[in-house]
Amino acid sequence: MEQFELTADGLLLRPWRDADAPAVRDALRDPDIARWNPQGGPVDEASALLWVRRRADWSAGDHVSLAVATTADDELLGSVSLHQIRGENAGIGYWTVPAARGRGVASRSVDRLTRWAFDALRLHRVELCHAVANTASCRVAERAGYAAEGTLRESYRYGDGRRHDEHLHARLASDR
Numbered sequence: 735m736e737q738f739e740l741t742a743d744g745l746l747l748r749p750w751r752d753a754d755a756p757a758v759r760d761a762l763r764d765p766d767i768a769r770w771n772p773q774g775g776p777v778d779e780a781s782a783l784l785w786v787r788r789r790a791d792w793s794a795g796d797h798v799s800l801a802v803a804t805t806a807d808d809e810l811l812g813s814v815s816l817h818q819i820r821g822e823n824a825g826i827g828y829w830t831v832p833a834a835r836g837r838g839v840a841s842r843s844v845d846r847l848t849r850w851a852f853d854a855l856r857l858h859r860v861e862l863c864h865a866v867a868n869t870a871s872c873r874v875a876e877r878a879g880y881a882a883e884g885t886l887r888e889s890y891r892y893g894d895g896r897r898h899d900e901h902l903h904a905r906l907a908s909d910r
């Protein structure tokens with residue numbers, strides 16, 4: 735898969751690079767991100783660099799992972815990624831650094847990457863799962879056009895060590 739950049743209303747969605755590692759380390763230590771995007775262990779400088787390099791390597795063709803930054807000065811605001819790209823389906827995940835929350839960063843990024851996936855990859859369905867307790871993520875899904883389809887019971891173990899019920903949302907290419 736060839737790497738690319740997208741823009742959306744003052745946001746730059748671009749491939750990850752090594753220089754992002756310190757900001758990623760800080761972001762992954764945020765309690766909300768650690769809870770809802772668990773990394774499976776403590777986050778230090780070295781693991782943050784590995785995290786960035788895994789996401790910068792698109793060679794397997796099964797994911798598209800982008801840093802979300804300001805177009806003005808490339809300040810890191812968040813992360814958005816398509817994962818498990820198989821056939822016409824994929825999943826989507828995201829986080830926003832604490833200082834940039836509540837400004838539409840996640841919902842605009844999810845919408846932009848989803849539209850790219852329908853247009854460029856010709857995907858038909860993208861799924862989004864979040865813990866029922868994560869109400870902010872539910873709003874992101876709704877704002878980004880992902881219809882709620884149901885509740886998955888105790889479907890994923892999050893960073894608090896508990897299995898949580900999750901809402902399954904999805905957006906179809908034909909929804910537009």
Ligand SMILES: CC(C)(COP(=O)(O)OP(=O)(O)OC[C@H]1O[C@@H](n2cnc3c(N)ncnc32)[C@H](O)[C@@H]1OP(=O)(O)O)[C@@H](O)C(=O)NCCC(=O)NCCS
Pocket residue numbers: 766767770771828829830831834835836837838839840841842863864865868869870871873874877
């Ligand atoms: C969930 C998260 C990604 C939202 O990012 P964001 O950039 O602040 O989201 P947006 O600004 O696009 O907000 C989208 C909606 O969520 C709402 N929202 C944001 N934070 C909220 C909160 N703490 N509680 C309730 N609603 C919240 C916004 O008000 C907005 O809703 P509105 O349209 O009714 O105003 C961010 O809080 C985060 O990174 N949390 C920790 C990690 C996480 O939950 N990742 C997702 C895992 S599924």
